[in-house]
Amino acid sequence: MLRIALGMLLTLCGSVQAGELVYTPQNPSFGGNPLNGAVLLNQANAQNKFTESTASSQQSSLEQFNSMLQSAILSRVSSAVTSSIVGTDGKLSPGVVETTDFSIAITNLQGGLLQIVTTDKRTGQTTQFQVNQP
Numbered sequence: 001m002l003r004i005a006l007g008m009l010l011t012l013c014g015s016v017q018a019g020e021l022v023y024t025p026q027n028p029s030f031g032g033n034p035l036n037g038a039v040l041l042n043q044a045n046a047q048n049k050f051t052e053s054t055a056s057s058q059q060s061s062l063e064q065f066n067s068m069l070q071s072a073i074l075s076r077v078s079s080a081v082t083s084s085i086v087g088t089d090g091k092l093s094p095g096v097v098e099t100t101d102f103s104i105a106i107t108n109l110q111g112g113l114l115q116i117v118t119t120d121k122r123t124g125q126t127t128q129f130q131v132n133q134p
Contacts, residue, residue: 027040028040077099081097081099081104084097085097085104091133092106092114092116092131092133094106094108094114100121101120101121101122102118102119102120102121103118103119103121104116104117104118104119105117105118105119112133113131113132113133114130114131114132114133115128115129115130116128116129116130116131
């Protein structure tokens with residue numbers, strides 16, 4: 001009898017319905033509801049810990065002018081140094097160039113590979129890079 005009742009119960013409840021799972025994006029950039037944009041932007045701004053540096057806007061006009069003047073002078077000195085280390089054929093010449101604050105050493109390593117080492121005379125700090133010259 002129990003088997004019959006269980007069989008009838010399974011017959012009555014045997015049909016199970018299921019629908020598809022459909023993904024709906026939240027972000028409007030990926031096809032989500034455009035009304036979510038303001039909410040997502042406010043959440044991102046609330047989590048943003050980055051603060052913009054305003055150091056350049058705090059400089060006076062005189063300080064900005066002095067900075068631009070210093071950059072222009074350093075550019076001219078750099079051009080003068082470059083012209084003294086580049087030969088008439090357009091290639092770098094091995095040797096040492098001395099300025100008031102810097103020492104620039106150009107060394108021929110091998111096979112057209114040159115190493116340029118720049119040393120700050122006041123601090124002793126150096127930077128170096130290598131270039132290949134055909």
